[in-house]
Structures are given as C-alpha cells and as structure tokens.
Amino acid sequence: MTNLQLFLSIGIPTLAVLAGFLMNNARMGSVETGLGARIASLDAKIDRVEANLSARFDRVETRLTAIEGDLRQFYRDLGAHEADIANLKSQRRA
Secondary structure, eight states: OOHHHHHHHHHHHHHHHHHHHHHHHHHHHHHHHHHHHHHHHHHHHHHHHHHHHHHHHHHHHHHHHHHHHHHHHHHHHHHHHHHHHHHHHHHHHO
C-alpha cells in the first residue's frame, strides 16, 4: 500500500466524519433555537395562568373575609337575642 492510498483510506472517512459532526452541530443549533422559542412561549403562558389564578384567589379571599365578617356579626346578634330571650323567660317566671 502506497502512502497516497494510506492517506486516502484514512483521510476520506475522517473528512466524512468531520462533515457529519459539522452538519449535526448545525442541526443542533436550529433545534436549540426552536426549543428556546417554545420554552419562552410556555413561560409566557405559565405567567399568564399564574396571574389569572392569583387574581382569582385574591377575589375568593376577599369574599371569604366578607363572609367571615358577616358570620361574626351574626353570632354577635344571636348572642344578643339569646340574652334577650333569657331575660324575657326570667321576667315571665317572676
């Protein structure tokens, strides 16, 4: 085997492998760019959903606070009414 044949038998496959690496590298760059855009889109969607849920939870919390205030007032009134009923019963017995 001559030197030229040796160089060709080693050089051509090596060049083919290098070309394959370069092509795969270029493809990986385009895949990475596409994935980056999709991830950014998903991040934006997650941010919108998070803001929506946060607003909804704030409204629910406001409603629950109002209901809690109403229940406190109801129990205050109930206690007053029970005291009035107890007074009426004691006056009736006397």
